[in-house]
Amino acid sequence: MTTLRVLKFGGSSVGASERLVRVTDLILREQAIGPVAVVVSAMGDTTDWLIEAAHAAERGDQRVAEAVVERVGQLALDVGLTALRELLRRPGRDEHAPAPELPTQVSELLVPLRQVLAGVGLLRQCSAQTLDLVLSFGERLSAGILAALLRVRGQAAVAVDAREWMVTDDRFGDALVDEQATRTRLAVLAATWGPAIAVHTGFLGATPDGRTTTLGRNGSDYTATLLAGALAASEVQIWTDVPGVMTGDPTILRDAYPIARMSYQEALELANFGARLFHPRTMVPLIEGRIVLRIRSTMDPEAEGTRIDEHGAPTAGPTCVTSLENLALLDIR
Numbered sequence: 001m002t003t004l005r006v007l008k009f010g011g012s013s014v015g016a017s018e019r020l021v022r023v024t025d026l027i028l029r030e031q032a033i034g035p036v037a038v039v040v041s042a043m044g045d046t047t048d049w050l051i052e053a054a055h056a057a058e059r060g061d062q063r064v065a066e067a068v069v070e071r072v073g074q075l076a077l078d079v080g081l082t083a084l085r086e087l088l089r090r091p092g093r094d095e096h097a098p099a100p101e102l103p104t105q106v107s108e109l110l111v112p113l114r115q116v117l118a119g120v121g122l123l124r125q126c127s128a129q130t131l132d133l134v135l136s137f138g139e140r141l142s143a144g145i146l147a148a149l150l151r152v153r154g155q156a157a158v159a160v161d162a163r164e165w166m167v168t169d170d171r172f173g174d175a176l177v178d179e180q181a182t183r184t185r186l187a188v189l190a191a192t193w194g195p196a197i198a199v200h201t202g203f204l205g206a207t208p209d210g211r212t213t214t215l216g217r218n219g220s221d222y223t224a225t226l227l228a229g230a231l232a233a234s235e236v237q238i239w240t241d242v243p244g245v246m247t248g249d250p251t252i253l254r255d256a257y258p259i260a261r262m263s264y265q266e267a268l269e270l271a272n273f274g275a276r277l278f279h280p281r282t283m284v285p286l287i288e289g290r291i292v293l294r295i296r297s298t299m300d301p302e303a304e305g306t307r308i309d310e311h312g313a314p315t316a317g318p319t320c321v322t323s324l325e326n327l328a329l330l331d332i333r
């Protein structure tokens with residue numbers, strides 16, 4: 001039996017139409033090998049923009065807040081519609097299958113976003129809890145659009161709002177996951193997806209009583225590894241715009257190249273010592289479930305990228321060099 005693999009696509013992979021089309025290619029390619037689940041981030045800089053909108057509303061500047069909401073919706077629509085047009089031009093597509101109503105899909109999601117921001121404007125206050133709710137719209141937009149595009153390609157797909165299963169505490173902005181409750185919810189939900197590919201919102205969770213939380217900036221990787229752990233997946237693939245974990249910082253080291261294999265321990269060390277890889281807690285579900293993590297590049301999908309597992313590289317030797325800048329070492333006795 002082939003086990004599930006979880007594919008995660010970050011904001012830059014879904015924030016431009018050619019990339020988004022390629023993401024659908026990659027998902028179908030991987031799905032042909034064995035079952036997959038997908039996790040997506042918000043498109044491009046959407047999360048930053050939503051923060052901007054919330055702050056503008058809090059200042060009482062509804063005009064700016066509205067302009068930013070427009071920008072968020074416009075990006076989603078531009079990227080989604082351009083990708084859709086490209087897919088509709090492809091040969092072999094079922095002429096009679098209805099094209100998705102992306103404009104309706106996007107504008108319907110912006111209604112509650114505008115309501116929340118209007119509330120922020122009235123109260124002139126945006127708590128961490130409210131901000132998490134505002135931010136949730138980014139991932140909800142991208143997951144809905146990607147699932148719709150997969151269906152255009154004849155692939156059954158459902159957008160899954162991770163707030164339905166990711167149970168967290170109420171530390172808004174950086175919530176702690178209740179793994180047991182999360183697993184229980186997922187087990188029930190997963191049974192309802194059938195053969196459809198589930199496209200999950202990264203980054204989002206909810207308290208047991210249903211208030212929206214987020215897992216911290218760049219939290220979608222963590223969503224992917226938690227999902228993989230809970231569904232006993234064999235592998236997580238993080239698709240990004242770099243060719244893998246590099247031997248050094250490519251902006252400093254001109255001849256840096258991607259590392260083929262490394263161990264969980266090495267990856268954790270790197271995360272601790274400055275490599276902007278991923279948050280150390282992202283690794284926990286992988287280590288517990290002995291799940292392979294692969295970092296792969298959307299720009300070069302044939303490349304193997306970096307494989308991180310319990311064994312690491314077969315040969316010993318230094319794996320990678322990282323540096324931390326602007327540091328002071330305090331020696332306290």
Ligand code: ASP
Binds near residue numbers: 011203218219220221
């Ligand atoms: N969209 C969120 C962020 O920008 C989560 C993520 O990208 O992983 O932080």
Ligand code: MG
Binds near residue numbers: 011041047
């Ligand atoms: Mg992001």
